[in-house]
Amino acid sequence: MTTQLMKGNDAVIIGALAAGCRVYFGYPITPASEIAHAAARHFPALGGVFVQAESEVAAINMVYGTAGMGVRCMTASSSPGFSLKQEGLSYCAGAELPCVVIDVNRGGPGLGNIAPEQSDYFQVTKGGGHGSYRLITLAPNSAQEMCDLTFLAFDLADQYRTPACLLADGVIGQMMEAVDVPKARPVPFDHSDWAVRGTPETRHLITSIYLEADALEAHNLKLAQKYQRITENEVRFEEYCTEDADLIVVAYGVVSRLASSAIDLARQQGLKVGLLRPITLWPFPSQKIAQLAETTKVFLSLELNSMGQMVEDVRLAVNGKKPVYFVGHCGGKNFGCQEIVDLMKKYL
Amino acid sequence: MKIYEKPAAFYDEFSRKGGNVKTTHYCPGCGHGNIHKLIAEALDDMHLTEKTIFVSPVGCSVFGYYYFNTGHFQASHGRAPAVATGIKRANPGSIVISYQGDGDLAAIGTAETLHAANRGENITVIFVNNAIYGMTGGQMAPTTLLGQVTKTTPLGRQEDLHGNPVRMAEIIATLPTAHYVERVMIGDAKDIAQARKAIRKGLQNQIDGKGYSFIEILSPCPTNWGMTPVDAKKWLKEKMTQIFPVGLLKDTTEGQEGKWYRQFADFVPEKTDAYLEQLVDVGHLASLDGVSAPDGLQCKFAGFGGQGILTLGLMFAQLAMRAGSKVSWIPSYGPEMRGGTANCSVNIAQKRIGSPLAETPNLLVVMNQPSLEAFEASMQPGGLLIYDSSIVEKAPQRKDIRVVGLKASDMATELGNSKVANVILLGAIIAALDLYPIEFVKESLKGIIKKKALIDINLEALIKGYEMAARR
Numbered sequence: 001m002t003t004q005l006m007k008g009n010d011a012v013i014i015g016a017l018a019a020g021c022r023v024y025f026g027y028p029i030t031p032a033s034e035i036a037h038a039a040a041r042h043f044p045a046l047g048g049v050f051v052q053a054e055s056e057v058a059a060i061n062m063v064y065g066t067a068g069m070g071v072r073c074m075t076a077s078s079s080p081g082f083s084l085k086q087e088g089l090s091y092c093a094g095a096e097l098p099c100v101v102i103d104v105n106r107g108g109p110g111l112g113n114i115a116p117e118q119s120d121y122f123q124v125t126k127g128g129g130h131g132s133y134r135l136i137t138l139a140p141n142s143a144q145e146m147c148d149l150t151f152l153a154f155d156l157a158d159q160y161r162t163p164a165c166l167l168a169d170g171v172i173g174q175m176m177e178a179v180d181v182p183k184a185r186p187v188p189f190d191h192s193d194w195a196v197r198g199t200p201e202t203r204h205l206i207t208s209i210y211l212e213a214d215a216l217e218a219h220n221l222k223l224a225q226k227y228q229r230i231t232e233n234e235v236r237f238e239e240y241c242t243e244d245a246d247l248i249v250v251a252y253g254v255v256s257r258l259a260s261s262a263i264d265l266a267r268q269q270g271l272k273v274g275l276l277r278p279i280t281l282w283p284f285p286s287q288k289i290a291q292l293a294e295t296t297k298v299f300l301s302l303e304l305n306s307m308g309q310m311v312e313d314v315r316l317a318v319n320g321k322k323p324v325y326f327v328g329h330c331g332g333k334n335f336g337c338q339e340i341v342d343l344m345k346k347y348l
Numbered sequence: 349m350k351i352y353e354k355p356a357a358f359y360d361e362f363s364r365k366g367g368n369v370k371t372t373h374y375c376p377g378c379g380h381g382n383i384h385k386l387i388a389e390a391l392d393d394m395h396l397t398e399k400t401i402f403v404s405p406v407g408c409s410v411f412g413y414y415y416f417n418t419g420h421f422q423a424s425h426g427r428a429p430a431v432a433t434g435i436k437r438a439n440p441g442s443i444v445i446s447y448q449g450d451g452d453l454a455a456i457g458t459a460e461t462l463h464a465a466n467r468g469e470n471i472t473v474i475f476v477n478n479a480i481y482g483m484t485g486g487q488m489a490p491t492t493l494l495g496q497v498t499k500t501t502p503l504g505r506q507e508d509l510h511g512n513p514v515r516m517a518e519i520i521a522t523l524p525t526a527h528y529v530e531r532v533m534i535g536d537a538k539d540i541a542q543a544r545k546a547i548r549k550g551l552q553n554q555i556d557g558k559g560y561s562f563i564e565i566l567s568p569c570p571t572n573w574g575m576t577p578v579d580a581k582k583w584l585k586e587k588m589t590q591i592f593p594v595g596l597l598k599d600t601t602e603g604q605e606g607k608w609y610r611q612f613a614d615f616v617p618e619k620t621d622a623y624l625e626q627l628v629d630v631g632h633l634a635s636l637d638g639v640s641a642p643d644g645l646q647c648k649f650a651g652f653g654g655q656g657i658l659t660l661g662l663m664f665a666q667l668a669m670r671a672g673s674k675v676s677w678i679p680s681y682g683p684e685m686r687g688g689t690a691n692c693s694v695n696i697a698q699k700r701i702g703s704p705l706a707e708t709p710n711l712l713v714v715m716n717q718p719s720l721e722a723f724e725a726s727m728q729p730g731g732l733l734i735y736d737s738s739i740v741e742k743a744p745q746r747k748d749i750r751v752v753g754l755k756a757s758d759m760a761t762e763l764g765n766s767k768v769a770n771v772i773l774l775g776a777i778i779a780a781l782d783l784y785p786i787e788f789v790k791e792s793l794k795g796i797i798k799k800k801a802l803i804d805i806n807l808e809a810l811i812k813g814y815e816m817a818a819r820r
C-alpha cells in the first residue's frame with residue numbers, strides 16, 4: 001500500500017483512476033476546481049479524456065454520452081454548478097446511466113460565497129431535477145473517504161445503473177490527509193445488454209422518453225423498485241459512542257469530525273453523548289436512527305445550513321418518539337468544539 | 349409520408365413507433381422524411397449502419413430512433429452536440445451523427461453547438477432548418493424569417509421586437525476548427541441530389557478524421573407554415589433562400605486527415621497502478637529506528653502569504669506522517685482568512701483525528717504581528733509558541749505558555765536565501781518539542797523537498813534552527 005498526503009479534492013481523482021474512470025467533463029468553479037485540475041493532469045496521461053466543457057449543462061450531457069456506452073465517467077462541481085446539472089441528472093436517472101457526480105458544497109442561495117456549507121442536502125438527496133428519481137449520495141468526511149467513496153460510487157452506479165453523487169464540503173475538499181492509494185481493479189460489470197457502443201450487437205436505445213402513459217408508469221415503477229433495492233441494501237453509516245448515549249448528534253462531512261472531537265471533550269466531563277454519521281445520505285440510515293430512538297433520549301442534528309435539511313429525515317426516522325433538535329451555521333461559519341459541548345448540555 | 353424502396357439502414361418496420369409501422373410519424377410534405385432517407389442511403393452505401401450512433405434531439409426529430417437501424421441516444425433539448433462529444437471522445441471509432449432542428453441547435457443549444465464546433469469534434473451535425481418550432485406547434489424559431497407569422501409572432505416577426513433570423517452556417521463557418529460547412533435544401537430533385545452529396549461528405553470527413561462537419565438543410569414544414577406541401581417547397585426556394593443562401597460556405601478539410609481522430613485507450617489496471625505508484629512521492633516511510641509517532645498535537649501556523657508558512661505546516665505534517673502518526677493539514681478558509689494572515693491548521697494524533705481545525709492550539713508558530721495577535725489568546729496553557737522575532741516586534745504576552753523567539757528571517761538572509769526562514773523555524777520546533785532525532789528529519793526532508801538543488805540550503809537552515817533552539 002502506498003500512502004500520500006493529499007487534498008480531498010485530489011483524492012477524488014485518485015479513487016476514480018483506481019476505479020477505472022478516465023473520462024472527465026467539467027466546468028471550473030471554486031471550491032471544486034482542484035478536482036478538474038487533477039483530472040486534467042492524470043486522465044489524458046493514461047490515454048483518457050479531459051474536456052473543459054462550455055458549461056455545467058454541457059458537462060453533464062457529455063457525461064450522459066459517455067455513460068450511455070457503459071464507460072466510466074464523471075464530473076464535479078460546486079453548488080450553483082450542481083443546480084445547473086439537475087436537468088442532465090434527471091435524464092441520466094431516467095435513462096438509467098451509471099455515472100459519478102461530485103458536489104463540493106459552497107454557500108448559497110444564489111451566488112452566496114465559496115465557503116463550506118451543507119445546504120445542498122435537499123438538492124442532491126431528494127433528486128433535485130424533474131421527475132421521480134433519487135441519486136445515491138455518499139458523504140465523505142476525510143481525504144481517504146473522498147478517494148474510497150469515489151471508487152465505491154462508481155461501483156454502486158454500475159451495479160444499479162444510476163448516477164451516484166459525492167456530497168462533500170469545502171473543508172474536506174481542501175484538507176490534506178494521508179491517503180492509502182487503492183489498487184486499480186478491472187471493472188466488474190458488463191453493460192453489453194443495454195450500452196450503445198457503435199458495434200453491430202450494441203445498437204440499443206438510450207432514452208428516457210415514454211410517450212404512452214402505461215409505458216411511462218411501468219418505467220417509473222421499475223425505477224422505484226430499483227430505489228427500493230438500494231434503500232434495502234446500501235445504507236452506510238458510522239456510530240461513535242452511541243451505545244449508552246442519552247443524546248445523539250447526527251452529522252455528516254466536516255461537522256461529523258468536529259462533533260466527534262466535541263464528544264471526546266463531553267465524555268471527559270461525564271456527558272453521555274454519541275454520534276451517528278450517515279455515510280449514505282440517500283439512502284438515509286432511517287432504520288438505524290429509529291433503533292437508536294428506542295434507547296437514547298434526544299437527537300441533535302448539526303448542519304451547515306440555516307434552517308435544517310437533513311433534520312427532516314432524522315425527524316421522519318424518529319417519528320415523534322424522541323425530541324429532535326437542529327442547530328446550524330452557514331455562510332462559512334462553522335461549529336466550534338466547545339460550542340457543540342455547550343449545545344449538548346443545553347439539549348440533554 | 350411513405351418511404352419507398354426502403355434503405356437497409358432503416359428498420360424493416362418502425363415498431364418503436366406504434367400505430368402504422370410502415371409509415372413515419374412525419375406530416376405529409378415534411379422535409380425530415382427526405383433527410384432521413386438521404387442519411388439511411390448514405391449509411392447503406394458507405395457501410396456505416398452498424399457503427400453509427402445517432403443522437404436525436406428534442407423536436408419533431410426526437411423519434412429518429414423509430415427508423416434507423418443504428419445505435420441511438422435521445423438527448424435533452426439542445427444538448428445533442430455535448431452528448432455526441434461524450435460519445436465520440438470515449439469511442440472515437442464510432443460514427444456519430446448529431447441530428448438537430450433549429451430551436452434545438454440555434455436557440456437552447458447555441459452554446460453546445462458553437463463549442464462542439466470550436467473543439468473540432470470529429471462528428472457530423474445535420475441541422476434541419478425549417479424556420480419554425482414544429483413539435484410544440486408553430487412558435488417562432490431563431491431562424492424564423494422577418495414578417496413570418498407564427499403562434500408567438502401573430503403579427504409577423506419584427507426585427508425591432510424579435511431580432512433577425514440567425515444564420516448558423518455563416519456563424520459556424522467563422523470557426524477555424526469547423527472544416528466543412530455547407531447549406532443545402534430539400535427543394536427539387538437537383539437540390540436533393542446536392543443534399544445527398546453534402547451528407548455523404550460530412551460522414552466521409554468523420555471517417556477520415558477530418559473533424560467537425562456542419563450541414564444545414566432547409567426543410568419544409570407545411571403543417572406549421574400553413575401551406576400545402578407544394579406551396580411550402582415554393583416558399584422555401586423563393587423566400588427562405590434569400591436569408592439562407594444555399595451553397596458551400598467552407599471546405600478546409602484538405603490536409604486534415606486523421607488530425608481530429610482522438611485516441612481513447614482501454615483501461616488497463618496494471619498501467620494505472622504503475623502510474624499511481626510513480627505519483628506517490630512518499631512511497632515508503634523513512635526508517636523508523638528511534639522515531640516514535642507524535643500524538644495530540646494541535647498546531648496553527650500563521651504569517652503573511654509568501655513566507656512559506658503554509659509549506660512549513662505541510663512539512664511538519666509530512667514528518668509526522670512519516671513517523672507513523674495520523675495527520676491533517678488544512679489552510680485557513682472562510683472568515684479566518686481576513687486580517688492579512690495566511691494560516692493553516694495541522695492536527696497530529698496516533699489514533700484518530702476528529703476536528704481538523706486547530707481552535708485551541710498547543711503549538712503556535714507565527715511569522716508576523718497580526719498572526720500573533722489573532723491566535724495567541726486561543727492557545728492551550730502549557731503550549732509552545734514559536735515566533736520569528738525578526739518580524740514580530742511586540743513579544744507575546746502570555747505567561748502560561750512556553751515561548752521561543754528566534755530571528756529566523758535574519759538568519760535566513762545570512763544563509764543567503766530569505767526563503768528558508770520557515771525551515772529554520774521547523775528546526776526550532778523539532779528541538780523545542782524534542783520530537784524526532786534530527787537524522788530522521790534530515791532524511792525525510794530530502795524526500796519532501798521537490799527541488800533537489802535546494803536540499804542543501806534547507807538542511808543547513810534546519811540545523812541552524814535546531815541548534816539555536818536546542819541551546820535554550
Ligand code: SF4
Binds near residue numbers: 483568
Ligand atoms: S410539424 Fe413540420 S417539421 Fe414537424 S413533422 Fe410536421 S411538417 Fe415536419
